[in-house]
Amino acid sequence: MGGERGILLFAHGSRDVRWREPVEAVARRICERDPAAQVACAYLELVAPDLPTAAAQMVAGGARSVRVVPLFLGMGKHLREDLPLLLEQLRTAHPAVDFSLRKAVGEEPELIDLMARIALAQG
Known part of the structure; x- marks a missing residue:
């Protein structure tokens, strides 16, 4: 059985299977840093699993709290309306579970700084 804490990485999705690689790499890194957490990827469209499916699997694995982390650069329509x-x-589907939502990772100062440093890097 999995841990009681879940982290769901939520991304847009693409038909190109290579598009998923960075999302799954983030999930692996989280697992390395916190082996007690349940970590999964979920996608808005074009790729399985979707958010409801991934959340249900996490709850079935024992999660009592789930943090949804949008791997989006900005707060577009999907995050303002769909999410x-x-x-x-x-x-509604899992009333005993505490679902929380982080802001889009692209709005985090640490990521903005990292992207700027990457853009400025020589080589």
């Missing part, structure tokens, strides 16, 4: 509806559906 809040999906989150409400999760809360």
Whole structure:
């Protein structure tokens, strides 16, 4: 059985299987840093699993709290409109689980700084 804490990485999705590689690399890195957490990837469209499926698997694995982390650079329509509806559906489907939502990773100062450093790097 998995841990009681879940982290769901939520990304857009693409038909190109290579597109998933960085998302899954983030998931692996989280597992390395915190082996007690359940970590999964979920996608808005074009790729399985979707958010409801990944959340249900996490809850079935024993998660009592799930943090949804949007791997988006900005707060577009998907995060403003689609994700809040999906989150409400999760809360309705799993009332005993505490679902929380982080802001888009692209809005985090650490990531903004890292992207700027990468852009400025020589080589």
